[in-house]
Amino acid sequence: MESVQGTIKSFINNSNKIAILGIGNYLKSDDGFGVYVVESLVKNYSKTHENLSLEKEINSVNNRLILMNCGVVPENFTDVIKRENPDKIIMVDAALMHQEPGTLRVVESDEISETGFSTHSLPLSIIIKYINAHIDTEILIIGIEPTDLEFGEPLSGLIKEKADEFSKILIEEIDSFLL
Incomplete structure (x- = not known):
């Protein structure tokens, strides 16, 4: 987890606005990982931001952080991403990476096509290309x-x-980012 935390810290350093997308399906056990993480972030920040609610899929914590519960259709959130125009996006998802169960790591762009993200309507590689084009x-x-x-x-x-554990790490790094 330390290497992931270091990567996140350097990734969001000097950002103006970040978006965190939780991707997955609660109905398929561990595929709900990304959704669970974003819901944990929303719960944490709802203590200090009254406009946040688990009832909504999109939560703006402030003008620097947006949390999105994308479920199995992250492509449905591309208009919001374009409108919000974050300079950094973190996507969190369960991934079949041929690792030990519970292994958390950064999936590099050249690995996306070889990594199984099973419940998406569109492959993440296509969604990423679309976002980067806009x-x-x-x-x-x-x-x-x-x-x-x-x-x-x-x-x-x-x-x-x-x-x-990962939610706590994200909260720690986000809090540092928001200061």
């Missing part, structure tokens, strides 16, 4: 190797534990 932004993808993708199961214990 706004000047950098995109960081954080993936976790799932233990279970069975339909109807909740997040596994390991992935929930990792999601909670």
Whole structure:
């Protein structure tokens, strides 16, 4: 997790505005990782920002941070991304990377086509190309190797534990960014 934290810290350093996209499907166990992380961020920031609610898919914490619960259709949020025009985007998702379950790491752009992001309507590579064609932004993808993708199961214990740890790391880095 330390290397992911260092990457996030350097990625958002000197940013003007960041967007964090949680991608995944709660109905397929660990595929809900990204959605869970963004919901954790919304819960944290709703304590100090009254306009935040888990009822909404898009939450602007302030003019520098937007949180998006994209579910399985991140392509449906491209208009919001274009309108908000963040200079940095962090996408969080479960990813079949042929690693040990619970492995959290940055998915490099040249690995996207070889990495399984199973529940999306469109491949992430196409969504990223579309976003980059319309706004000047950098995109960081954080993936976790799932233990279970069975339909109807909740997040596994390991992935929930990792999601909670990762959410704390993100909150720490976001708080530093927002100061």
